[in-house]
Each structure stands twice: as C-alpha cells, then as structure tokens.
Amino acid sequence: MYKFMQDKITHSAEIIKDAVKNYQRIAVACSFGKDSMATVLLAREVNPKIPVFSILTVFKPQATFEYLTKMNEQLKLNVTVYMVAREVPPILKDAGIAVKLLPAARFEAESAELEMVYGKKIYAAAPDRCCELLKVExxxxxxxxYDAWVCGLRNTEGRTRKDYKEVEYRGLVKVNPILTWTEEEVLGYLEAKGVELHPWYNRVFSDGRKIRSLGCEPCTVPIYDWQDERDGRWKGTNKCGGECGIHTKKLK
Ligand code: SF4
Structure with missing residues (x-):
C-alpha cells in the first residue's frame, strides 16, 4: 500500500481513537456496503468491542442479508440489526443475529394508502416518506x-456529500473517519485486508455499468464509471443521487 494511503489510514484511525476516548457511548453503523465495511474494520482495530449496528429494510436485496450474515460470522461483528418488520427474516434468525424489530403497522398502512392513490409502491410514490419510516426512524x-456514532460517509460519493466534516457536533456526535477517501482507496483497502465485497459490486452489466452505491433493491441501479457513485440511487425520482435522511436529519 502506498505511503499516502497509509497516512490516510493512520489519520482515520486517529479520528476514531479520539472519538472512542471522548465518548464512551459510541457505536459504528454498518450498511454492509463497501464504505461501511472499511469503516467497521478501522473502528474494530481501534476498539475490538465497539458495538456495530445496521439498519435493514424489507426492501434490501437478499444478497445483503446473506452478506451481512457471512461477514458477521467471519469478522465476529456481533451486529445488532434494527428493522421495521413483523418478523425477523429467517436467515438472520437462523444465524442467531440480534434483531430489534420495530412496529410495522404505520409503514404498512401508509404504503397501502399510497398504492391505492397513486398505483405505485411507496418507494416510487413517496421515497422520502419510505426512507423516513424504514431508515431514519x-x-x-x-x-x-449513544452519544456518538461512526459511519462510512465520504465526500466524493456525490453532490449531497461534499460539505461534511470529519466530526460533526449536532446533539449526537457523528464521526466520518473515511470522509476524504476515494472509491478506489476504499476498494484497495478492503482488498489489502482480504475482505470480500458485497457480491453486487462484482456484477458488471453488458453496457459496462456497475453497482457503485448499495441501497434497497428498488432504489439501486447500476451506473457508469464517469458518474457519481450515488447517481444510481433513487433513479427516476426527485431524490435521485440524494440522501435517505440518516445523514441529514437530527437523530437525537
Ligand atoms: S431506499 Fe428506497 S426502498 Fe429503501 S427505504 Fe428508501 S425509498 Fe424505501
């Protein structure tokens, strides 16, 4: 690995070290996308016991449930999943993964109403509301x-991510240790660590497009190399390339 990258890794680890020292009640979020995986690896090197949580939705691809289960076992992450759903997905149940189920009645009622009015699923009719109910809440x-959380946000991912800071103080402290890493650096770091990627990153479509930012299945499409990583999120809606709200709304 180039010295430049090693310096970046050291800098990111220092950010996490400071946060762990300053905030005892701290956790790391993991969507099991590439950026999350790099962040979790770094955080666990700093503090092997840092809690890991993941927000899943009923619309995440099955591959994400499988990859989460595999990585949780391989890396001993002891992840806690939060999810709006009536039942724990069998794959998580069978793996003994801790799942905190959140009530699904409001989501189901709003989904049914939107579908009746617009003839579309909630993620197409009202993606902001869908993200609010399934991700932000x-x-x-x-x-x-917690007093602080660590996440894998990067400022080269897309138009909405350019102005973040490595540490943000907004009631709940948010730590973005890999903020300045590029897509190539994240992939290179995971390769150097021998950590396999979510399988969707390895799919190359016939026109050369790839999945470069992973979300829920209906809101994730492949894109070209010249596009911003997040351009494949919420395509065809006014939220295209945008945010689910976890990084923009006040969580506490
Ligand atoms: S990413 Fe799409 S499916 Fe997932 S919560 Fe947001 S709108 Fe709903």
Missing amino acids: PAKEAVKN
Whole structure:
C-alpha cells in the first residue's frame, strides 16, 4: 500500500481513537456496503468491542442479508440489526443475529394508502416518506443510547456529500473517519485486508455499468464509471443521487 494511503489510514484511525476516548457511548453503523465495511474494520482495530449496528429494510436485496450474515460470522461483528418488520427474516434468525424489530403497522398502512392513490409502491410514490419510516426512524432508535456514532460517509460519493466534516457536533456526535477517501482507496483497502465485497459490486452489466452505491433493491441501479457513485440511487425520482435522511436529519 502506498505511503499516502497509509497516512490516510493512520489519520482515520486517529479520528476514531479520539472519538472512542471522548465518548464512551459510541457505536459504528454498518450498511454492509463497501464504505461501511472499511469503516467497521478501522473502528474494530481501534476498539475490538465497539458495538456495530445496521439498519435493514424489507426492501434490501437478499444478497445483503446473506452478506451481512457471512461477514458477521467471519469478522465476529456481533451486529445488532434494527428493522421495521413483523418478523425477523429467517436467515438472520437462523444465524442467531440480534434483531430489534420495530412496529410495522404505520409503514404498512401508509404504503397501502399510497398504492391505492397513486398505483405505485411507496418507494416510487413517496421515497422520502419510505426512507423516513424504514431508515431514519430505526436509526433514531439505534442511536438513542449513544452519544456518538461512526459511519462510512465520504465526500466524493456525490453532490449531497461534499460539505461534511470529519466530526460533526449536532446533539449526537457523528464521526466520518473515511470522509476524504476515494472509491478506489476504499476498494484497495478492503482488498489489502482480504475482505470480500458485497457480491453486487462484482456484477458488471453488458453496457459496462456497475453497482457503485448499495441501497434497497428498488432504489439501486447500476451506473457508469464517469458518474457519481450515488447517481444510481433513487433513479427516476426527485431524490435521485440524494440522501435517505440518516445523514441529514437530527437523530437525537
Ligand atoms: S431506499 Fe428506497 S426502498 Fe429503501 S427505504 Fe428508501 S425509498 Fe424505501
């Protein structure tokens, strides 16, 4: 690994070290996308016991459930999943993964109403509301007992991520240790660590497009190399390339 990259890794680890020292009640979020995986690896090197949580939704691809289960076992992450759903997905149950189920009635009622009015699923008719109910609300629940959280946000991912800081103080402290890493650096770091990627990153479509930012299945499409990583998120909606709200809304 180039010295430049090693310096970046050292800098990121220092950010996490400071946060762990300053905030005893701290956790790391993991969506099991590439950036999350790099962040979790770094955080666990600093503090092998740092809690890991993941916000899943009923619309995440099955491959994400499988990859989470595999990585949780391989890396001994002891992840806690937060999810709006009536039942724990069998794959997580069978693996003994801790799942905090959040009530699904409101989501189901709003989904049914939107589908009746617009003839579309909630993620197509009202993606902001869908993300609010399935991602932002569970994230609030996940962080409610923490003073700080660490995540894999990077400022080269897309138009909405350019102005973040490595540490943000907004009630709940948010730590973005790999903020300045590039996509190539994240992939190179995971390769050097011998950590396999979520299988969707390895799919190359016939026109050369790839999945470069992973989300829920209906809101993730492949994109070209010249596009911003997040351009494949919420394509065809006014939220395209945007945010689910976890990084933009007040969680606490
Ligand atoms: S990413 Fe799409 S499916 Fe997932 S919560 Fe947001 S709108 Fe809903």
